[in-house]
Amino acid sequence: MVVFLRNPTSPPATIRLVKLEQTRTERDEYLQATFVLTNSSKGPICYIGRMGAAWPRVTELHQSGGEWKEDYTGGECGLSYIPTALLPNQSVVFEVYIDINRPTKIALEHSTRRKSDRLTAKLPAWVMTWFPLLLREKRLLSEEINPAQLTNIPYSSEMRSFESMRARLMSLRALALTGDSAAQFEMGELFWTEDIFEVEQALNSYEMAATNGHPRAAYNLGLIHDYVLADTTNAIKWYRLAKDLGCEEARRNLRELGAR
DSSP: EEEOOSOOOSEEEEEEEEEEEEEEEEEEEEEEEEEEEEEEEEOEEEEEEEEGSBBOOOOOEEETTTTTEEOOOOOOGGGEEEEEEEEETTEEEEEEEEOOSSSSEEEEEEOOOOOOOHHHSSHHHHHHHHHHHHHHEEEEOOBBGGGGGOOOOBOOOHHHHHHOOOOOOOOHHHHHHOHHHHHHHHHHHHHHTTTTTHHHHHHHHHHHHHHHTTHHHHHHHHHIIIIIOHHHHHHHHHHHHHTTTTTTHHHHHHHTTTTO
């Protein structure tokens, strides 16, 4: 999102933290920081962006030996980024996932220079794509974000959803231990389909439910072995159990596999 500012103020460029939430991506928990990059100068700020100016390529800095240094983590494919510029009196809002365990600053390498015609003529186009970073004329830093000094950081909607699922799993486990096949099946569904995706946990939960007479759990095991694991032997085994428990879809899949 690009916002035009009516009353530019100094300093000429800033990165300002406006929101901080706890969240998660795949298996890890992070802080999701929302920043505003503002250009209050009279000229453009040139930098590398993704999808234009609205997604600046920024770097995480962490303290090492008393200095703020960049951690090299493999980086991202340069082909997904393009040279761009934030024009005077513009501002962009962007989000960054931040390490929840270490103090962090966000850095933006940028330039306020025009590209030199002589330099452009001598260097390949792919080099000029990274022109603002090659110059390293300026580095814009955010304020320090130190999780250890922060309290009551709110959960993002994704994190609230995850916490809700985790609470649901805890209640389901108590029922599953009593042999409740419906609870065991629902656990398998959560492990297989949600953000907490765990293959082994899903298979174990489905297997408990199937063994306790849940036809859909047996059928799902057949599908996973058939279409995902390419294990025809076990697919037929679970399809047969599902068929014996009254699942018509399993009967059809057995015919397709040439089994009964």
